[in-house]
Amino acid sequence: MPLRDYPIRRLTEHPAHVLDRARWPAVLPPVAQLLDEGLELTAATVLVGENGSGKSTLVEAIAEAYGLSPEGGSTGARHSTRPSESGLADHLQLVRNAGTTRRGYFLRAETMHGFFTYLEANPSTYLPDIPFHDMSHGESFLGLAVDRFRGDGLWVLDEPESALSFAGCLSLLAVLKDLLASGKSQVIMSTHSPVLAALPGARILEVGPWGLRQREWEGLDLVRNWRSFMDSPQRYLRHL
Numbered sequence: 001m002p003l004r005d006y007p008i009r010r011l012t013e014h015p016a017h018v019l020d021r022a023r024w025p026a027v028l029p030p031v032a033q034l035l036d037e038g039l040e041l042t043a044a045t046v047l048v049g050e051n052g053s054g055k056s057t058l059v060e061a062i063a064e065a066y067g068l069s070p071e072g073g074s075t076g077a078r079h080s081t082r083p084s085e086s087g088l089a090d091h092l093q094l095v096r097n098a099g100t101t102r103r104g105y106f107l108r109a110e111t112m113h114g115f116f117t118y119l120e121a122n123p124s125t126y127l128p129d130i131p132f133h134d135m136s137h138g139e140s141f142l143g144l145a146v147d148r149f150r151g152d153g154l155w156v157l158d159e160p161e162s163a164l165s166f167a168g169c170l171s172l173l174a175v176l177k178d179l180l181a182s183g184k185s186q187v188i189m190s191t192h193s194p195v196l197a198a199l200p201g202a203r204i205l206e207v208g209p210w211g212l213r214q215r216e217w218e219g220l221d222l223v224r225n226w227r228s229f230m231d232s233p234q235r236y237l238r239h240l
Contacts, residue, residue, distance in 0.1 A: 004043070006186035007104070007154045010095035011062065012038040019091040028054035031088060033211035042203045043180055047190040048222050049207030055190040056108075056158050057086050058207070062188055063106040063156040064089035074105050074148070101184065104154035107145060142168055145175055152184035161193035169195040194223045 013019065013035040025031045031054055033039075047055040060070055067075040070089075141163035149155050155176065161169055177200055179185040191197055197204060198217055206215045217223060229236055 004097045005100060005184040006043045007096055007100045007102070008041050008062075008066070008094050008186060009097050010038055010040050012093045012095065014091050014093040017091045019088070025054065025057050025086040025088050028057065029209055029211040030054040030058060030207045034058065035091070039212070041186070041188070042201075043183070043185070044176075044187045044199055044202035045189070046197050046199055046202045046204045047188075047207050048192070048197055048204060048220060053207040053209075055207040057088060059156060059158045059188060059190045060108070061086060061088035061092055062094075063104075065092040065094055066104055066154055066156075067102070068104055068106040068154075068156065070106070072106050072108055075102070101152045101154075103152065104156065105148050106156040106158075107141070107160060108158035142171055145172060149175055149179055152182060153186075155179060155185060155187050157187070157189040157191075159190055159192060161191055161196055166195065169193055172196065173199060192222065194220070194226050197222060 011034060019026045019035060021027070021032060021035075026035060030049075047058060049055045064070045069075075141160065145160075160172060164172060173196065176187050176189075180187060180201065187199065187202070189196065189199070189202075194217075197220065204215050204217060204220065205212045206220060
């Protein structure tokens with residue numbers, strides 16, 4: 001396999017830390033598929049699927065296995081409130097591309113309030129302080145992405161659309177597109193947003209009871225459902 005310039009080329013189960021397939025989270029089909037078959041990664045991978053399908057479990061485990069704080073931040077972040085990680089990271093082995101950067105950052109919407117508090121109490125020595133709690137949730141989330149997602153690295157995002165408007169999602173796409181242009185950065189993102197799922201050049205994996213399957217953007221259930229609703233919202237609303 002040719003070497004690439006982005007950090008991780010493959011995920012496998014760690015041979016010294018095999019996970020019992022009857023234990024959580026191996027009972028989730030996408031997790032079991034990853035452990036059994038491994039997973040090739042491209043420069044940009046987007047995971048889509050219903051709530052509870054396992055996409056956030058996968059994204060969190062990849063970030064943690066890479067050395068990123070599971071509640072958000074870089075490899076140097078030490079913020080922790082109530083640990084709720086699945087433990088999957090302990091069973092993953094990351095196959096890295098030789099000579100690539102070890103920098104990275106993890107942003108997850110569900111922990112941002114506490115993470116903003118941590119950042120304000122521990123200001124960066126090389127970036128200007130940002131008054132996160134004086135801004136709207138979306139403004140602070142996007143501001144953090146713009147300030148921290150710099151240079152080459154692994155950029156992991158878990159459902160960032162939770163904080164963002166339509167315009168905010170487009171702005172985040174622009175940030176991610178610029179990062180990927182160098183060929184030395186990598187993006188892994190879970191999302192419910194058809195806008196963010198349209199990240200140029202991304203490999204899209206649909207997560208569900210079938211496990212993981214690669215899909216084109218136009219064929220995603222996510223895209224079809226949103227299109228159908230926008231075409232005729234009353235057709236859905238009368239059944240509520």
